[in-house]
Amino acid sequence: MRIRPVGAHALLLDCTTTDDDVPEVDLVEAWRAELWSRREQGDLVAVEIVPAASTVLLDGLPDPTATAEQLTRWAGDVAAATHRPATADAVARTADRDATEVVVPVCFDGPDLPTVADHWKVDVPAVLRRLTDTRFRVAFCGFAPGFPYLTGLPAELALPRLATPRPRVPAGSVALAGPYAGIYPGASPGGWQLVGSTELVLFDVHADPPARLGPGTSVRMVAT
Numbered sequence: 606m607r608i609r610p611v612g613a614h615a616l617l618l619d620c621t622t623t624d625d626d627v628p629e630v631d632l633v634e635a636w637r638a639e640l641w642s643r644r645e646q647g648d649l650v651a652v653e654i655v656p657a658a659s660t661v662l663l664d665g666l667p668d669p670t671a672t673a674e675q676l677t678r679w680a681g682d683v684a685a686a687t688h689r690p691a692t693a694d695a696v697a698r699t700a701d702r703d704a705t706e707v708v709v710p711v712c713f714d715g716p717d718l719p720t721v722a723d724h725w726k727v728d729v730p731a732v733l734r735r736l737t738d739t740r741f742r743v744a745f746c747g748f749a750p751g752f753p754y755l756t757g758l759p760a761e762l763a764l765p766r767l768a769t770p771r772p773r774v775p776a777g778s779v780a781l782a783g784p785y786a787g788i789y790p791g792a793s794p795g796g797w798q799l800v801g802s803t804e805l806v807l808f809d810v811h812a813d814p815p816a817r818l819g820p821g822t823s824v825r826m827v828a829t
Contacts, residue, residue: 606620606632606676606683614666614669616662616663616666616676617661618661620632620633620661630744630784631687632687634820635683636656637654640654648675651664652664655745656744658754705823706824706825707822707823707824709805709826710804710828710829711736711826713733713779714801715801717798717799718732721764721781732800736800741756741757742756743818743820743822744756746816746819748787749790749793750791750808751808751818752787752788755787755788755824758784758786760784764782765782770794771794773793774794774795774797778801780799781797781798782796782798788807
């Protein structure tokens, strides 16, 4: 884990790793959970804690140097947590998260379902079973406000993006690309493989928080 200054009041945690036993996305999630918990307990002062694919940004720090020292002290605990079996406390936290699981109703009628089935070497019904049986987690949001990058699929099922992106993907489209699943919160161009659609509103500027599926959220898709 490397700590890099970003401007006068921010730090970037680079979680790039060569440890095949701990995927970067899992290390990012471990840091996100640790930092959110530390902030709730009052051990950390930060306006924003923003996870990404292999980094975590801490912004709005009153004293970045002091925060960097804190992060260095916490690094051992975070690293250990990614390697050791789940403790009773960790299981309890997971149960709490599951209690607030977001169920996403999906109409699986996407035009790229046959392509996904070909890549996975299964039929279309097997694709649907895989997606509805998978317990997804929001790793981070990006690309567009409220767009969730969902992890949970095995690495060997990673999919290529379209060679030519669509000029307009409808809001609510459920899609796959690389190791992620995602849901388009609004209409936009996009190159992901479309497998279905949902009427769930993912982003509302008047809601608190505006994004329906924030980092760390457990997500389950159900067929409609």
